[in-house]
Amino acid sequence: MKWEIKTEDIHTSFRDEVEELSGESFGACYQCGKCSAGCPIAFAMDHGPTKIMRFCQLGMEDEVINSDTPWLCASCQACTTRCPREIDIAEVMDALRIIAKRRGIKPRTDPDIALFAEIFLSNLRWFGRIYELGLVGEFNLLSGRFFKDFGKAPAMFLKRKLALLPSNPFKWGKVREIFKKCEKMKEGEGRE
């Protein structure tokens, strides 16, 4: 697809915002494409990581902030480890999610992706590791999809892939401490 870049599409303040939040510099990216080539989710993204990096370099806020790519990113860090310029692309994706959240922008493909991400983190915070039954239950309740994946539960129970109770409660506090430390660090950096 050929892009026509207009002056009004370029927002240097957006580029600066992402750079400050992520701590990464886009100027180093020379568009080699290794990040997109190694991304396991690129097939489902509207713009691959390489294109997102180019848009960020140019400050093309609308293209980036309305893209589903940051929401689909699984934070696997394959792109980060492959980048010859040592840019932490996964961190950039994190920053883009934070900015989208600040602006109240939800993923186009499925607005509940943002809800799932929030519930996932709060589940991890409370139980020390993911308690799947609680995660699915809360997500189904809050998204209004009450019976989503309900039929898969019996087989998962039988294969011991779904526990009735959360794991070791003695480890819960440690993970909460990690969350608290991260929040303090983010406060210091002015992040949400």
Ligand code: SF4
């Ligand atoms: S791997 Fe690094 S240098 Fe190459 S396109 Fe991606 S961000 Fe840019």
Ligand code: SF4
């Ligand atoms: S961290 Fe995100 S963008 Fe990077 S390779 Fe993994 S899924 Fe793709």
